[in-house]
Every structure is written in structure tokens, then in C-alpha cells.
Amino acid sequence: MSEPLLEVKNLKTYFYTLRGIVRAVDDVSFELYRGESLGLAGESGCGKSTLAFSLIRLVPPPGKISGGTIIFEGRDVTKMSEEEFRREVRWRGISMIFQGAMNVLNPVYTIGDQIAEVFMIHKGYSKREGLEEAKKLLQLVGIEPRRVKSYPFELSGGMKQRAVIAMALALSPPLVIADEPTTALDVVVQAQILNLMKRLKNELRTSIMLISHDLSIIAEVADKIAIMYGGKIVEYGPSDLVYNNPRHPYTRALLNSIPRLRGEIRDLTWIPGTPPDLINPPPGCRFHPRCPHAMERCKKEEPPVVEVDRNHYVACWLYTK
Amino acid sequence: MAASIRRSRISRISESFKIAISEIWRQTPGKAALVLFILLVAMAVIAVVTITPDFLVKWESASYWEDNPVVVPPCWVNSLGYKTAKTAQIYFTTPSSMEVSESEVRYIYTYNYTLDVNEAPKDLYVKAEVPLLCEEGVFKAPTIRVTVERPDGIVVLAWDMVIEPGKTGENVTLTCGSLLSAKTSKETFRLAEVTSAIMDKYNITVPTEIAGTNETYVITANSIMRTTIRTELENKYLTILSVFVKPISYKISLNRNTTTLEVFSKQINNLKTTFLDLGINIVLRDKIIEALDYAANNITWVINNINTVTYTDYLIAMNNAYENLNNVNKLALAASAPVDVRSSVDDLTKTLGKFIEVATTTPSLIQPEIVFDVLQGDYRVNVTITYYGVKNPPRALSAKIGIIVKGGCYGILGTADKGVDIATVVLYGTPIALAIGFATAVASVFIGVIAGIVSGYYGGFIDEAIQRTVDVLGNIPLLPILIIVGSVAQRTFTGEAKSLYIILTYIGILIIFGWGGTAITVRAMTLSIKEEPYIEAAKALGASNTRIIFKHILPQVLIYAAAVLVFNVPGAIITEAGLSVLGLRHGWPTWGSVLSSARAENRFDVWWWILPPGLMLSLTSLTFVLLGLAIERIVEPRLRTL
Amino acid sequence: MSEVQVYKPVLDKQTKLVVNGLKVYFPLRKSFVEVLMRKPRLYVRAVDGVSFDVKDGEVFALAGESGCGKTTTGKAVLKLVETTSGSTYYLPSRGIMESNPYYALYKKVSEYGHIDLQGIPDKLFKPLRRDIQMIWQDPYGSLNPRRTIFEILSEALEIHGVGSTKSEREDIVAKALEEVKLTPASEFMYRYPHMLSGGQRQRVGIARALILKPSLIVADEPVSMLDVSIRAEILQLMMELKKIHGLTYIFITHDLALARYISNRIAIMYLGKIVELGDARRVIENPYHPYTKALVEAIPEPNPERRHVIKEPSIKGEVPSPINVPTGCRFHPRCVALDQHPELEELCKKKEPPLIEIEPGRYVACWLYTKK
Structure with a gap:
């Protein structure tokens, strides 16, 4: 296979708070190829959003990238100057659809102006050229081009989300990160947005990194899944393998907690307890206090990552010989 | 077990107060504000403890400051070379x-x-x-x-x-x-x-x-x-x-001007001519001429020796001339000279006598100069x-x-007119200033909070009424109103409590015009808090409006109100001072009244008269603004929830 | 016409609540120009003629997209919004009525003791609030961040004069916390909401709803803001509490998959009206109404195969504004079934379809299923 588009190695993003160091992203590695989509799943507070912010180097203070490398298109972006990164990578290389995206739009400008602005800043286009591009983009995401003159309040939630996606696609970045892109949207609109993302992936060969706590949303888009727990990736592999043959007890529990539309109604299961405190994570495997299979070893030693199947990795003592 | 966790409301309030103070102290401006504030309060306490009851009434009378020098600088200026x-x-x-x-x-x-x-x-x-x-x-x-x-x-x-x-x-x-x-x-x-x-x-x-x-x-x-x-x-x-x-x-000198002497000499010679022309007894006439000659000679001697003559010789010569003229007088009477001639002799004699008298009693002839x-x-x-x-x-x-x-020089801050000790007045002005500031701020914030909550919570007609009132009040210029009402108050109130009533009038007007801003903000806060899900949850539990206002809305508004209150304190103090300077005086020893007296005496050049009250006004404002900033920084994240 | 059974809520011994023809319109504020031009006042028709009954001890789900009026319906039952017309008949639990000083003042509408909730003054409704409670959607916003858990929970006790001393109330609060498995209660009691996780806060919300021992609970999307992984735990807790206390739930949700798991019957709402009503499993597994069909199709499933197919939900356009509700069937501008049945066009555009029974216990409001 060719060189990956994005290669994250041993990434550590820590928050240096007064209470102590929050290890939000702790030694995370994965890779993503062009045109491939990665789903990043986990409960709230597991560090998945921080991981996304690390990739575009917008970790809010007091957090900062404390170790590891992020190699994007063959270059280590952690070593770039802020100016260089802003000019060459952010939005041009990696763009992001933020959580609660509807509030990202400025209510006093038309969406056309806001999309055109991206071109004016990054490509030096005139306003007229920018608006032309904006129309093309709106068409691409399924909004009538005449809507360039609309203000955000004139659009429905779904249309606003589409406009935000259009902004993320403006510079045709090879990688788009979507952080919970459908929260606060109704199911019908959610389905439409997810379809839009599938289409972008197929037609533009854009790599998508989709972040969600809901594995059923991720299943709609992702080729590859990374399950995060307590700042670490506990299971990572092609989605067919992860969904159909989940190995990590956490992944299994996550999948079992999803109510299904069809089939017999079993009792739903859940993961007892609360996610770990990332200032003082439990020793050994971070999942052991909530794990039904926890052994003595799990409480003491951190499990190594093992390849249980082709390209399917799990960090769990159940799978080490 | 629960009891160990249970804490009384009072201890919790005092704890959050402690936290607030330490939060303020953590900021540099907050530190400065607290130090200044403690200083102000200490001054106010000292003033209240030491003030005598009659001071408020008598401080403007000159007799109260009888023993003080008038308009003198403080004594420490001596160390500056004065x-x-x-x-x-x-x-x-x-x-x-x-x-x-x-x-x-x-x-x-x-x-x-x-x-x-x-x-x-x-x-x-x-x-x-x-x-x-x-x-x-x-x-x-x-x-x-x-x-x-x-x-x-x-x-x-x-x-x-x-x-x-x-x-x-x-x-x-x-x-x-x-x-x-x-x-x-x-x-x-x-x-x-x-x-x-x-x-x-x-x-x-x-x-x-x-x-x-x-x-x-x-x-x-x-x-x-x-x-x-x-x-x-x-x-x-x-x-x-x-x-x-x-x-x-x-230095003592003799008047060596001879003009008067020459006049005398000329007049004697004139007499001589007159007598020579008179047809009177020859013997007597000769005697008269002789006496006149003697007199003329005496005066001529003085004139001739004017540069060396002593006071004694001068006066002896003049006395001789006088004696001779006296003789002429007697002889002329004896010779039955005409009345007009006799009277001119008599006049000349008297003039000379007067000259001598003046020379011996006043420094007309002998002229001392002395330097002390x-x-x-x-x-x-x-x-x-x-x-x-x-x-x-x-x-x-x-x-x-x-x-x-x-x-x-006098004291640590010098004196103003009537010997008023500026240090004393500035000290006693502190509690008055703080009282005016706090009374106005507390009352206007109190009204503003109530009006804002009522307006925001109940809405409808009462909201419209309150908001329009605020609009009207906000568009009336305050200063002319204060000046008009102030001068009416000065004329209306009489008696011992006059000053108090005038100040209360000022405070009243400032309160009436001061609550609008708070009301608008509190209304906005109330509108947003009202929409919080927990308010609806409380309603679902059956909570009354009173309960929602007091238990849910007021506690949040109060934090904001504290910051506004602190910001509002200096405004009233400065307004009072401004009115005093404009001449709308009330009679109490405030910083403004010290400035006012400097203006009345047109003595703005006297630095020790205007700087201390001016600096106190600035420092007080600074204190409360810094304190307000520090408090605002604590409440800011909560204000952001607006 | 005779075989067409138009839905009518049943008022019998087992009925906990009947909502009949409920309408909630919110008047819009007229602008100054509109006042001058004497334009008629416009209304947001949030709930526009909703009828259903809730049986004692069942879980009745109200489902639909945001803005369909499901939450407003729930709040209307609690009299948190003013209703424009319609009635709600409620059967209070015996305990509440025995201790109720206003007992004689209520208007009884059935022999079983149903009370008409609409139009009774707040004073008379206050004792009934103990019996009807609500669980809120937002575990963050619905707890006052400046009050401790104890203060939040004891507020209900103070309002209704339950427990006379602080220690008595502490005991009640501790029991309520233990009931929702926030143990040890003494540890949670004096914490502030921000010190708890989302799941823990929602337990506090449940404890608050239960502390007055109600018999009917309106649960407004109680788990939608929680992680999928802990939703089941909260739902399980709610079901356990239902069993222990004999509760009846009105479960407001947009998540049909979830509704399938926990509710007995379901009503699908669209733009202020019920379009389909029936047994929850049957409605979701085999929807009749085109809107219900589209909703079910749109639900994502944890099946990686789905990433290869792009299937747009069978629905057109967007939800119209509840100010200008379309004439006839309010769903017709978005209906794909209408495209396949052009013969119905006249009817759908002009006449509002009634909610009729097409199978025992299954009701649909669609001209497709209505024999003319």
C-alpha cells in the first residue's frame, strides 16, 4: 500500500490544570489512508475530541501536545511553526466540522459571505470569485446555490450543518474531521447528513475522521474503527471486523448497549460505573474497574496492543498468550 | 456521619466570603483595592470615633479654628526647603x-x-x-x-x-x-x-x-x-x-531743604519794607526794624550753614527768630501800627512757632530710618x-x-481660610463620603435589582411600565435637575438638620436616577435565568413565583449586583463634590466643601488646599473601581451565562 | 363509513390519563407595523388537536422529530404551558386524594374519580403536582448549578411541606438518592451538580421526580443527552422504579429504537398531530404511515455494511413552520407515497385525514388507509 495520508504515533496531549495533569490523549497511534474513513468512538471524556483538536493544533489551553508525532502528507506537523501550520495545513490539509456546528456560523453574515471568506483568506480570491466558489460548494452539499444570500437564521438546522460542511470542504482538504456532526439533529436530517458524508468520501475521495459516542452513526460511514477509552485506543481495526467480531470487552459492551430496530428484544446492557478520572487513571488496564472479565493482571499491568486478526488490534490481556 | 458533612448556612456564607476575598487578593488590582479600601475604612472609623458632635455645625466658623494660622502649608514642607x-x-x-x-x-x-x-x-x-x-x-x-x-x-x-x-x-x-x-x-x-x-x-x-x-x-x-x-x-x-x-x-538725617526757610526770610524782609513805609514812631520803628533784622539774620544763618548745622543750632536759631518776631509783635502794638500789618506779623510768628513745634515733635526735620x-x-x-x-x-x-x-505652617495638611485644618476636614469627610456613596449605591442597586427582577420575571404591562420609566429617567439630564433641586433645597430647609436634609435630597435624586442601568441588566439576567430548565423544573414541583425569585433568581443576580454596587459608590461621592464646587453647599465637612471654599476664595493656586480633597476623591474612586474590577473578574464567567 | 373507526381515547378504570383534543397555540408578538395594519395575530400551533389515553402502569411513548409538539404535550399535562383548548382527565392516586384538603372542589368527570385538569386554579393543582412529575431532558440545565444536591431535592419537600425538620428531610433525600443508586447518599448530598457525571445528574433528576411519590411521570427524552453506553442503565433504573412504585410513564423520545425497547404503546407525532398510534413494537417494526416509515428508515444501525449503500430517507423537503401548517394532510408536501398515488392528491391537499383504526389497536391518520 502507498504511504498513509495521516500517521499518528504515540501522540500525547495533556492538560496541565491546577488539580494535576489530565492525560486526555495518552500514547495514541493510528494511520489513515487517502479516501479512507476512520470512526473514532468512545464515551464522553475519553479524549476523542481532544485528539481531533490535536490534529489541527487547536488544543485549548492549558492543554498541549506533550509527545509523539503527527505525520500528515509525509511531514511532521508537530514540528511546524504555528504560522506555517496555519498557512499550509489547517483547513487546506485538515479541516474540521466542529461539535455543535450550527453555532459556528456568525448570525450577522450570509452563509455565502462566510464561505467566501475562506477563499479570500487562504487563496486571495476576490469577494465575487469567493461567492462563485461558495455557490458551487453549496450545490455540492445539497443546498440551492441561491441560498448564498441567506442568513443562518433563515436556514433549518440541517441546512446550517450542510453549510458548515461546505465550509470545511472549501479548500478541498484531503482530510476532514467531523466531531459529532449530527448531535442535535433529527434522525431524518441525520441520515441525510451521513449520506452526504458517504457521497463526499466516494466522490471526492476525501478522508473522513468521524467522531461520535454512537457506534451506529459511525457504522454508516467508517471503514476503520478506533475505540477510545480513558485517553487510549483499546481496539482498532477494519469496521467489518470490529463490528462483527468485537474483541475488547469495552467494544462489546458498547455494541450491546445500542437498542436495535429489529429482531427480538433482549435486555439492553450497559457499562456500569463511570469513565476514569484522567488525572488519576486506574493502574493497569484503565477499563478493569468496569470490566466483567477483569483478572488480577489487568489491575497491575497495562495490556500490550496485539494484532488479533489482520489489521485488527486489541489492547486487552484476554488476547495475549 | 451526615452531620460531619452538614454545614450550617452561615458557615457556608462566611466561607464563600472568605473565598471571594482571597480571589480578590490573588489579583494585583484586587490587592491594591483591598489595601486602599481598608485604609479608607480605617480613616472612616477613626473619624467616627473621634468626631465631636458640634464639629459638623461649627467647623465653618472662624472661632472654631481661632488658634490656627490662616492659609498656611503643612509643616513637612520645611523639609522640602521651605x-x-x-x-x-x-x-x-x-x-x-x-x-x-x-x-x-x-x-x-x-x-x-x-x-x-x-x-x-x-x-x-x-x-x-x-x-x-x-x-x-x-x-x-x-x-x-x-x-x-x-x-x-x-x-x-x-x-x-x-x-x-x-x-x-x-x-x-x-x-x-x-x-x-x-x-x-x-x-x-x-x-x-x-x-x-x-x-x-x-x-x-x-x-x-x-x-x-x-x-x-x-x-x-x-x-x-x-x-x-x-x-x-x-x-x-x-x-x-x-x-x-x-x-x-x-540712619538719622536732618532735613536740609531750605525752601521753607527762604519763604520765612522773604516774608521777614517784606515786613521790614512795610514797616519802613509806615509813618509811625521812629524809635519804635527802628526797634522793629532791628528785631526783624535779627530774625532775618538767624534764618539766613541757618540757610547759609544748612549743610553743617546741627539740630540744636537749627532750632536755637529758629527759636531766636521766633523770639524776635514776638518782640516785633509787641512793638507794633505799642506803635499802634495798622491792624493789617500787625496781623501779618502775628501770622508769620504763629507759622514759625508751628514750624518749630512740628520740628520738635515729628520727624519732619530730624528724619530717622530704621530697618528691622x-x-x-x-x-x-x-x-x-x-x-x-x-x-x-x-x-x-x-x-x-x-x-x-x-x-x-500647620499640621500635616496645612490650613485653609479661617484657619480650617485641612487634615481634620479630609479625615472627617471620609465617613460622610463613604456614607453618601454606599447609601446611594445600595439603594439604587436595591431598587434596580427589584425592578429588574419584577420587570423580567412578570413581563407584560408592568415590564413595559418599568422599562419606559427607565427610558424616561435615562434621558433626563441629571446635572440641571440636581442644580435646581439643590438650590431649592438650600432655601427650603432650615434649622439644625439642614445639612443632613440637603445631602439626603442629593442622595434621593441620585437614587431616583441611578437604578435604571441595574434594572436593565438585571432584567436581562432574569429573562435568561427564567428560561433555564431548572426554573421550569421548580415550577413542575409546584414552586411559587416568590420561591423561584428568591431561591433561584436572586442569588445569581446578587453576585452581579455586588459588582455594580461597588462600581456605583464613587459616582455619588464625586457628584456631591461637584455640586459643592458648583456652590450648592450643604454645610457638612466633605471633601467637596473644602474644594468649594477654595473656589469661593478664588485660591486654586494654594496647592495644599485643593490637592488633599482632590486626591481623596481620586483615591476613593480608584479603590472602588479596582475593587469592582476584581469582583467582576470573579463573577465574569457567571455574567457570561447571560 | 360505518366500518371506519375514528380514534377516541378510552376513559375507563384502567385509564390513568386521557388527553382529548388538546391544542396549545403560542401567540406571536405582533410588530408595530402589523398592529397598525390590523393584521390578525399569528400563532405557533405547537400542539394542534392531540388525543390519546394512557393506561395505568404502562409506558406510553410520544415520538417524533423536534418541533412536533411532543414535549409541549407533556408539559401541557403538567400545566406548565397554557392550553388553548382540549381537556386532560386524570386519575389521581388514592393517597394523594385522601390527604387533599381541596378534595371536594375538584370536578369529577368519571365514576372512577378522573379529574379534569384543565381550568382548575393553581391552588387546586398544587397538591396534584405531587402526583404528576417530570424527568427533564437536560441533566445539566435542569439542576441549578449553585445549589447542592440536597437543596435541589429538598426543594420539593419544602414546597409541599414534607418533613418538618432538616434531619427528617435529609433522611428522605438520602432514601431518594439510595433509590436511584447514588450511594453512599451522604457523600452525594452536599455535592454540587458540576461535581457529578451526566448519568449521575440524571439520577438526581429522577430522584427529584420521585421524591414526592408520584404515580405519573412525564419523562422528556431522559437519556438523549447521555452517552449511549449508559442510557440503558438509566432506563433500567426507570423501569425498576416503575415496578416498585407502580408508576405510569409518558415517555417522550425521538429515538424509535429506544421506544421499541421500553414502551407499550407509541404515538408518532408530526407537526402538532398524532399520525400513528399503536403497540410500540408493531408500529416500529411495521409502520404504516409514510412519515413513520421514513423515520424508521432514517435510524442508523451498528451495521458496517450500511456504509456501502446510500439510501436517502423517503421523505421530501423540510419540516414546515408550525405557524403556517399545510392544508389538508399536514404531511402531504413531504409525502413520497403521494407521488405514487396521484389519485389521492385532491384529498390529501384539502382534507385532514382522521386517525382511524386499521387493525385492532393500530391507528393511522393517512388517506392511503382510509376507505372513502
Whole structure:
């Protein structure tokens, strides 16, 4: 296979708070190829959003990238100057659809102006050229081009989300990160947005990194899944393998907690307890206090990552010989 | 177990207060604000504890500050290179010493004053309150004697009199021990003695080459000298302050102008011609001509020797001329000369006599010039109270003796007109300023919070009514209203509490116009809090509106209100000062009133008069603005929830 | 016509609540120009004629997209919003009525003791609030961040005068916390909401709803803001509490998959009206109404195969504004079934379809299923 588009190695993003160091992203590695989509799943507070912010180097203070490398298109972006990164990578290389995206739009400008602005800043286009591009983009995401003159309040939630996606696609970045892109949207609109993302992936060969706590949303888009727990990736592999043959007890529990539309109604299961405190994570495997299979070893030693199947990795003592 | 976790509401409030204080302290401006605030509060507390009830009424009367020098800088300016005489206000309650003899008892109060600058003090006087002693039904009034021993050894007697009831202008019923009071005045000071003493001490005499040798005329010359010195002292110094001066040079000259003499000479010659033409007895006529010649010769001699003549010779010659003219007068009568001729002789005689009289009593002929300067050194003021015929004098005399020397500086902040001590007024102005500021801020924030909550929570007509009221109030210019109402208040209120009523009027207006801003913000806060899901949850539980307002909305609004309150405090203080400066005075000792008096006296050049109240106003504003900023920084994240 | 059974809520012994023809219109504020031009006042027709009954001890789900009026319906039952017309008949639990000082003042509408909730003054409704409670959607916003858990929970006790001393209330609060498995209760009691996780806060929300021992609970999307992984735990807790206390739930949700698991019957709402009503499993597994069909299709499933197919939900356009509700069937501008049945066009555009029974216990409001 060719060189990956994005290669994250041993990434550590820590928050240096007064209470102590929050290890939000702790030694995370994965890779993503062009045109491939990665789903990043986990409960709230597991560090998945921080991981996304690390990739575009917008970790809010007091957090900062404390170790590891992020190699994007063959270059280590952690070593770039802020100016260089802003000019060459952010939005041009990696763009992001933020959580609660509807509030990202400025209510006093038309969406056309806001999309055109991206071109004016990054490509030096005139306003007229920018608006032309904006129309093309709106068409691409399924909004009538005449809507360039609309203000955000004139659009429905779904249309606003589409406009935000259009902004993320403006510079045709090879990688788009979507952080919970459908929260606060109704199911019908959610389905439409997810379809839009599938289409972008197929037609533009854009790599998508989709972040969600809901594995059923991720299943709609992702080729590859990374399950995060307590700042670490506990299971990572092609989605067919992860969904159909989940190995990590956490992944299994996550999948079992999803109510299904069809089939017999079993009792739903859940993961007892609360996610770990990332200032003082439990020793050994971070999942052991909530794990039904926890052994003595799990409480003491951190499990190594093992390849249980082709390209399917799990960090769990159940799978080490 | 639960009890250990359970904490009382009070301890929680005090804890959150502690947290708030430490949060403020953590910020640099907060630290400054707290230090300044504690300073202000300390000043206010000191003022409230030490203020006398009559101060508020009497502080503007000159008699209250009688012992202070008027418009003098603070004393620390001396260390900046200024030279000012120090001020002493010494009040004795016990005598420094006591002398008892068979016939009399003397109580002596002594004060040593050092004058070390080349500037005389502005005043010196002694105030005495002495008791009337009585023994066996006989009242014994004391004599008081004040002497000042100068550094040059001259002892000046400043006061020597019997203090008697009635004499001091008081109506005192004679009882044993009743206090009689008196104060040194110009009349009690014997300047003549001072002048003599100075002439003796500094050897001031008219030299022989000017005075001549005739004993009488030498005395006359010296007496003129003395008068001149006395006049000089009286004119140039406040009589009493001649105590602090010495002559440094003197010059005596003779008036060598001959114009008057030549007129005399010419008139005598005219008479001579007149008589020669008269057909009168020849013998008498010759005698007259002879006498006129003598007189003319005497005057001519003076004219001829005018550059070397002494005072004695001058006057002897003039006296001779006068005697001769007198003779002419007598002879003319004897010769039955015509009336008009006789009267012109008589006139000339009288004019000459007048000339001589003036020359011997005023410095018209003999002209002394004298220059004085400040006498530096140690002065000793002795006040002696003497009772005669007291057999059992009391050891401790219940007299109060005050020795006051008004220098050229005063206290730590100097004085204003009428001798007002600026430090005192600035200190006593602190609690008034804080009271005005807090009263206005608390009341307007209180009204604003209530109006805002009612407006935001209930909405509808009441909301419209409150918001429109706020709009109207916000668009009326405050200053003209204050000026109009202020001047009406000054005319309307009378009596003792006038000042209080005027200030309350100001506060009232500031409150009426001050709550709008708070109301608008609190309304906005209430509108947003009202929409919080937990408010709806409380309603679902059956919570009444009162409960929602007091338990859910008010606690959040209060945090904001605290910051607004602190920000509002200086506004009212500065408005009060501004009104005072504009002339709308209320009569209380505020910082504004000090500035106001400087303006009234047109003395904005006197820095120690305007800087202290001005700085206090600025510092107070700074304190509250910094404090407000610090509080705002704590509440800011909560304000952001708007 | 005779075989067409138009839905009518049943008022019998087992009925906990009947909502009949409920309408909630929110008047819009007229602008100054509109006042001058004497334009008629516009209304947001949030709930526009909703009828259903809730049986004692069942879980009745109200489902639909945001803005369909499901939450407003729930709040109308609690009298948190003013209703424009319609009635709600409620059967209070015996305990509440026995201790109720206003007992004689209520208007009884059935022999079983149903009370008409609409139009009774707040004073009379206050004792009933103990019996009807709500669980809120937002575990963050619905707890006052400045009050401790104890203060939040004891507020209900204070309002209704339950427990006379603080220690008595502490005992009640502790029990309530233990009931929702926030143990040890003494540890949670004096914490502030921000010190708890989302799941823990929602337990506090449940404890608050239960502390007055109600018999009917309106649960407004109680788990939608929680992680999928802990939703089941909260739902399980709610079901356990239902069993223990004999509760009846009105479960408001947009998540049909979830509704399938926990509710007995379901009503699908669209733009202020019920379009389909029936047994929850049957409705979701075999929807009749085109809107219900589209909703079910749109639900994502944890099946990685789905990433290869792009299937747009069978629905057109966007939800119209509830101010200008389309004439006739309010779903017709978005209906794909209408495209396949052009013969119905006249009817759908002009006449509002009634909610009729097409199978026992299954009701649909669609001209497709209505024999003319």
C-alpha cells in the first residue's frame, strides 16, 4: 500500500490544570489512508475530541501536545511553526466540522459571505470569485446555490450543518474531521447528513475522521474503527471486523448497549460505573474497574496492543498468550 | 456521619466570603483595592470615633479654628526647603512652677519657643481661664502677667492686668472657683516699653553731629526717633509681633531743604519794607526794624550753614527768630501800627512757632530710618498668675492657660481660610463620603435589582411600565435637575438638620436616577435565568413565583449586583463634590466643601488646599473601581451565562 | 363509513390519563407595523388537536422529530404551558386524594374519580403536582448549578411541606438518592451538580421526580443527552422504579429504537398531530404511515455494511413552520407515497385525514388507509 495520508504515533496531549495533569490523549497511534474513513468512538471524556483538536493544533489551553508525532502528507506537523501550520495545513490539509456546528456560523453574515471568506483568506480570491466558489460548494452539499444570500437564521438546522460542511470542504482538504456532526439533529436530517458524508468520501475521495459516542452513526460511514477509552485506543481495526467480531470487552459492551430496530428484544446492557478520572487513571488496564472479565493482571499491568486478526488490534490481556 | 458533612448556612456564607476575598487578593488590582479600601475604612472609623458632635455645625466658623494660622502649608514642607515658622498651641492645665510668699502666690507657666527661620510668626497671644479664689468670704481675683524673654535678653511685658469679673465682658456670678477668661489684645501690649528696650539694647541714639549738644534738643531728637520706631513696628508688624524683631540698621538725617526757610526770610524782609513805609514812631520803628533784622539774620544763618548745622543750632536759631518776631509783635502794638500789618506779623510768628513745634515733635526735620529683621533664637514665654493675700493657695490651680504662636505652617495638611485644618476636614469627610456613596449605591442597586427582577420575571404591562420609566429617567439630564433641586433645597430647609436634609435630597435624586442601568441588566439576567430548565423544573414541583425569585433568581443576580454596587459608590461621592464646587453647599465637612471654599476664595493656586480633597476623591474612586474590577473578574464567567 | 373507526381515547378504570383534543397555540408578538395594519395575530400551533389515553402502569411513548409538539404535550399535562383548548382527565392516586384538603372542589368527570385538569386554579393543582412529575431532558440545565444536591431535592419537600425538620428531610433525600443508586447518599448530598457525571445528574433528576411519590411521570427524552453506553442503565433504573412504585410513564423520545425497547404503546407525532398510534413494537417494526416509515428508515444501525449503500430517507423537503401548517394532510408536501398515488392528491391537499383504526389497536391518520 502507498504511504498513509495521516500517521499518528504515540501522540500525547495533556492538560496541565491546577488539580494535576489530565492525560486526555495518552500514547495514541493510528494511520489513515487517502479516501479512507476512520470512526473514532468512545464515551464522553475519553479524549476523542481532544485528539481531533490535536490534529489541527487547536488544543485549548492549558492543554498541549506533550509527545509523539503527527505525520500528515509525509511531514511532521508537530514540528511546524504555528504560522506555517496555519498557512499550509489547517483547513487546506485538515479541516474540521466542529461539535455543535450550527453555532459556528456568525448570525450577522450570509452563509455565502462566510464561505467566501475562506477563499479570500487562504487563496486571495476576490469577494465575487469567493461567492462563485461558495455557490458551487453549496450545490455540492445539497443546498440551492441561491441560498448564498441567506442568513443562518433563515436556514433549518440541517441546512446550517450542510453549510458548515461546505465550509470545511472549501479548500478541498484531503482530510476532514467531523466531531459529532449530527448531535442535535433529527434522525431524518441525520441520515441525510451521513449520506452526504458517504457521497463526499466516494466522490471526492476525501478522508473522513468521524467522531461520535454512537457506534451506529459511525457504522454508516467508517471503514476503520478506533475505540477510545480513558485517553487510549483499546481496539482498532477494519469496521467489518470490529463490528462483527468485537474483541475488547469495552467494544462489546458498547455494541450491546445500542437498542436495535429489529429482531427480538433482549435486555439492553450497559457499562456500569463511570469513565476514569484522567488525572488519576486506574493502574493497569484503565477499563478493569468496569470490566466483567477483569483478572488480577489487568489491575497491575497495562495490556500490550496485539494484532488479533489482520489489521485488527486489541489492547486487552484476554488476547495475549 | 451526615452531620460531619452538614454545614450550617452561615458557615457556608462566611466561607464563600472568605473565598471571594482571597480571589480578590490573588489579583494585583484586587490587592491594591483591598489595601486602599481598608485604609479608607480605617480613616472612616477613626473619624467616627473621634468626631465631636458640634464639629459638623461649627467647623465653618472662624472661632472654631481661632488658634490656627490662616492659609498656611503643612509643616513637612520645611523639609522640602521651605522656611516657615512653626506653630505652637500649648495649653497648660498645671503650672510649670509655683512661688509662694507671705503676701502673694504666683503660678508660673513657661513655654520655650524656638524661632529658627527668617520669618516671624503670624500671631502670638495668650488665653487664660483662671479661677476666682476665695478665702473667708473674700474673693481674690488674680493678676496675670505675660512676659516674653527674647533671645537678645530683652524681656517684653506683653500683658499685666487684674482679671476681674465684669472687666472681661462676662457676666459671672461670683462663686468660688468660677472661671474668668481673658485673652491678650493689642491694648494690653506695651509697645512703648518694647521700643525703649530695643533702643537701649541696640544703642539707638541720635548722634551728636546731627543732634548738637543742647540737652533738651538731644532728648527731643531721641524721642522723635522712638516714635518713628514705634510707628514702624505698628505699621509693619502686628503690634505683638514686634516681640520677634530686632533692628539691623538705622540712619538719622536732618532735613536740609531750605525752601521753607527762604519763604520765612522773604516774608521777614517784606515786613521790614512795610514797616519802613509806615509813618509811625521812629524809635519804635527802628526797634522793629532791628528785631526783624535779627530774625532775618538767624534764618539766613541757618540757610547759609544748612549743610553743617546741627539740630540744636537749627532750632536755637529758629527759636531766636521766633523770639524776635514776638518782640516785633509787641512793638507794633505799642506803635499802634495798622491792624493789617500787625496781623501779618502775628501770622508769620504763629507759622514759625508751628514750624518749630512740628520740628520738635515729628520727624519732619530730624528724619530717622530704621530697618528691622526677624530675631532668631529661643524665646521664653512666661505667664504668671498672681493672687494676693491668699493664705492657703491650692497646689493645683484649675486654670487653663493657652500660649499660641501662629507660625507659617500647620499640621500635616496645612490650613485653609479661617484657619480650617485641612487634615481634620479630609479625615472627617471620609465617613460622610463613604456614607453618601454606599447609601446611594445600595439603594439604587436595591431598587434596580427589584425592578429588574419584577420587570423580567412578570413581563407584560408592568415590564413595559418599568422599562419606559427607565427610558424616561435615562434621558433626563441629571446635572440641571440636581442644580435646581439643590438650590431649592438650600432655601427650603432650615434649622439644625439642614445639612443632613440637603445631602439626603442629593442622595434621593441620585437614587431616583441611578437604578435604571441595574434594572436593565438585571432584567436581562432574569429573562435568561427564567428560561433555564431548572426554573421550569421548580415550577413542575409546584414552586411559587416568590420561591423561584428568591431561591433561584436572586442569588445569581446578587453576585452581579455586588459588582455594580461597588462600581456605583464613587459616582455619588464625586457628584456631591461637584455640586459643592458648583456652590450648592450643604454645610457638612466633605471633601467637596473644602474644594468649594477654595473656589469661593478664588485660591486654586494654594496647592495644599485643593490637592488633599482632590486626591481623596481620586483615591476613593480608584479603590472602588479596582475593587469592582476584581469582583467582576470573579463573577465574569457567571455574567457570561447571560 | 360505518366500518371506519375514528380514534377516541378510552376513559375507563384502567385509564390513568386521557388527553382529548388538546391544542396549545403560542401567540406571536405582533410588530408595530402589523398592529397598525390590523393584521390578525399569528400563532405557533405547537400542539394542534392531540388525543390519546394512557393506561395505568404502562409506558406510553410520544415520538417524533423536534418541533412536533411532543414535549409541549407533556408539559401541557403538567400545566406548565397554557392550553388553548382540549381537556386532560386524570386519575389521581388514592393517597394523594385522601390527604387533599381541596378534595371536594375538584370536578369529577368519571365514576372512577378522573379529574379534569384543565381550568382548575393553581391552588387546586398544587397538591396534584405531587402526583404528576417530570424527568427533564437536560441533566445539566435542569439542576441549578449553585445549589447542592440536597437543596435541589429538598426543594420539593419544602414546597409541599414534607418533613418538618432538616434531619427528617435529609433522611428522605438520602432514601431518594439510595433509590436511584447514588450511594453512599451522604457523600452525594452536599455535592454540587458540576461535581457529578451526566448519568449521575440524571439520577438526581429522577430522584427529584420521585421524591414526592408520584404515580405519573412525564419523562422528556431522559437519556438523549447521555452517552449511549449508559442510557440503558438509566432506563433500567426507570423501569425498576416503575415496578416498585407502580408508576405510569409518558415517555417522550425521538429515538424509535429506544421506544421499541421500553414502551407499550407509541404515538408518532408530526407537526402538532398524532399520525400513528399503536403497540410500540408493531408500529416500529411495521409502520404504516409514510412519515413513520421514513423515520424508521432514517435510524442508523451498528451495521458496517450500511456504509456501502446510500439510501436517502423517503421523505421530501423540510419540516414546515408550525405557524403556517399545510392544508389538508399536514404531511402531504413531504409525502413520497403521494407521488405514487396521484389519485389521492385532491384529498390529501384539502382534507385532514382522521386517525382511524386499521387493525385492532393500530391507528393511522393517512388517506392511503382510509376507505372513502
